[in-house]
Amino acid sequence: MTAGREGCPGPTDRPGRSDRHRPLEPTRAQVGDSPAAIAQRLVRFVTTNPPGAEAECIAWIRDLLAEAGWETRLLGDPARPNLVARLPGRGLEPPLLLHAHVDVVPVAGQPWTRAPFAGEIVDGELWGRGAVDMKGHLAMMLSALLRMSDHAVTPPGDIILAVVSDEETGSDAGARLLVREHPHLFAGVRYALGEDGGAELGLGGHARLHPVVVAEKRTCWVRVTFRAAGGHASRVAGPGSSVQQLNRFLTAVSSGGLGVEMTPVTHRMLDELARALPPEVGARIAAFHADPADPDTLAGLPEVTVRYLRSVVQHTVSVTVLRGGTGTNVHPAEITVEVDGRVLPGAYSTEDFLTQLRARTGPEADLELFVEGEIMPAPRLDIGYDRLVATLRAHDPAGTPVPVLTTASTDARLFSQLGIQCFGWLPLPSGGDGGYRDRLHQADERISIAALDFGAECFYTLLSGRSDPHAH
Structure with missing residues (x-):
C-alpha cells in the first residue's frame, strides 16, 4: 500500500489521461442521471474488500463527473485511489461535503439467490452487493449532482464529493488518508452527509420514520x-x-x-x-x-x-x-x-x-x-440538521424525521476530526426502516428503484438549496 501518493501529477485529473481506466461505453450516454442506471453500473464493479480493487470503479465515477465539468483529482494508492471532486457554488454558504465508499464486504459463504455482482433489476428492485451499502446511496448523490450540472443549477455553496476506498476494513487507504494528508481540501466545510451506519429501528410498522444519524x-x-x-x-x-x-x-x-x-x-x-x-x-x-x-x-x-x-x-x-x-x-x-x-x-x-x-x-x-476508534465531537443539531428534516418532510409529509444514534461506525468518525458535523442520511420512501437496513452485509442485498428515485430527488432538493427549514 502506498498511502499518500497522488494518482495524478497535477491538481486535477481529467478523462483521457489513461485509457486503461476508461469504461468501454460512453459514460454519460450510458447512465444519464438515472440513479438506477448509475447504481447498476456501480454494483457491477467487483470491489470486495479485502482486497478492495476500487480503482476501476472510482475512475469510472471520475470520468462521469469530469464529463459534466467537475474538477476532479485522485489521491492515494493508484490501486486503491480516492476521488475528491468539487462543484463550485455561489459563495453564499460554506462548502458541503458528501462522502461515500465504493468497497463492499465479501459474499463468500452467503446463499445468494442471484449473482451478487450482476446488477440485475427484477420486479422493480436492483439486486447486488452494495445495492444498499453503499453504491445505491452513492448513486442517489451522483444522480442529483449530474442533474444539477445538466441544468446549470449552481448550489449556494461549493459541493465537495469524496468517494473513497477501504471503509469496510478500517479506512486506512481511504478517509483516514484524506483527513491526515489532505485536510486542506475540506477547509471551511461545516456539514457532511454520508452513510447512515445501519440505524435500523424496527418500528416501520408503527410509523413512517426517517432516521437521521447525528x-x-x-x-x-x-x-x-x-x-x-x-x-x-x-x-x-x-x-x-x-x-x-x-x-x-x-x-x-x-x-x-x-x-x-x-x-x-x-x-x-x-x-x-x-x-x-x-x-x-x-x-x-x-x-x-x-x-x-x-x-x-x-x-x-x-x-x-x-x-x-x-x-x-x-x-x-x-x-x-x-x-x-x-x-x-x-x-x-x-x-x-x-x-x-x-x-x-x-x-x-x-x-x-x-x-x-x-x-x-x-x-x-x-x-x-x-x-x-476516534472520538467524535458532540453533535450540532442546528441549521444543517433542520435542512435535512425540511427536505424529508417536503418529500414525505406523512413521515417523521427522527435524530438517532447509530451503534456502528462509518467514515464520519474521521471527517468529524476536521470539525465537521457529520450526518448519516439515506432518504428512503418507506420512512427509514422499510426492510433495507437489514439487508446490509447479507445475502440478496437489494434496493427498489422507487427508493433510488426518492433518494435522488431528496438529494437534489437539498443540494440545489431548495429546502427551507422554516417552511414547516
Whole structure:
C-alpha cells in the first residue's frame, strides 16, 4: 500500500489521461442521471474488500463527473485511489461535503439467490452487493449532482464529493488518508452527509420514520487474557483457573452492556421517537426513557427495536472470539477472548471504558486495546440538521424525521476530526426502516428503484438549496 501518493501529477485529473481506466461505453450516454442506471453500473464493479480493487470503479465515477465539468483529482494508492471532486457554488454558504465508499464486504459463504455482482433489476428492485451499502446511496448523490450540472443549477455553496476506498476494513487507504494528508481540501466545510451506519429501528410498522444519524458509537476492541496454572483435566479445576475466570467474566457481561449511561442525543432521540409513534407504542418508549434499566418497559416491541434501544443507552461489549487450550485432557493455562466494545459518544474516554470493563474481568486478567476508534465531537443539531428534516418532510409529509444514534461506525468518525458535523442520511420512501437496513452485509442485498428515485430527488432538493427549514 502506498498511502499518500497522488494518482495524478497535477491538481486535477481529467478523462483521457489513461485509457486503461476508461469504461468501454460512453459514460454519460450510458447512465444519464438515472440513479438506477448509475447504481447498476456501480454494483457491477467487483470491489470486495479485502482486497478492495476500487480503482476501476472510482475512475469510472471520475470520468462521469469530469464529463459534466467537475474538477476532479485522485489521491492515494493508484490501486486503491480516492476521488475528491468539487462543484463550485455561489459563495453564499460554506462548502458541503458528501462522502461515500465504493468497497463492499465479501459474499463468500452467503446463499445468494442471484449473482451478487450482476446488477440485475427484477420486479422493480436492483439486486447486488452494495445495492444498499453503499453504491445505491452513492448513486442517489451522483444522480442529483449530474442533474444539477445538466441544468446549470449552481448550489449556494461549493459541493465537495469524496468517494473513497477501504471503509469496510478500517479506512486506512481511504478517509483516514484524506483527513491526515489532505485536510486542506475540506477547509471551511461545516456539514457532511454520508452513510447512515445501519440505524435500523424496527418500528416501520408503527410509523413512517426517517432516521437521521447525528452521532455514532466509538469502536474499542479489547483482547482479554486469563491465565492460571494448568494441570491434568482428570481433576477438578481450582477456583482461580482460567476457565473459572472466563466463566465469571462471561456472566458479568451476559447482558451485553456495562450499565446505563444516558447522553443528550439519546434523550432527544427517545423523546422525539415517543411522540412520533402511536400512543400505545410511544408510551413504551417513554417508559424506557424514564427507566432504561428496566427491561420490562420494552415488552412487546420487535426484538430488533429492543436490541437497538438497549444498545444506545450503554457502552456495549460483545464477546466474539475465544482462543485457548492445548488438549482435551489439559486444563488451559491461558484463555484469550476478543471483545467488541462500542462506546457512547461524548466525553467518555478510553480509560473510563477500560476501567468499567476491568471491573467485569477481575484484576487477574490482562487487557489489551487493539482497535480504538476516534472520538467524535458532540453533535450540532442546528441549521444543517433542520435542512435535512425540511427536505424529508417536503418529500414525505406523512413521515417523521427522527435524530438517532447509530451503534456502528462509518467514515464520519474521521471527517468529524476536521470539525465537521457529520450526518448519516439515506432518504428512503418507506420512512427509514422499510426492510433495507437489514439487508446490509447479507445475502440478496437489494434496493427498489422507487427508493433510488426518492433518494435522488431528496438529494437534489437539498443540494440545489431548495429546502427551507422554516417552511414547516
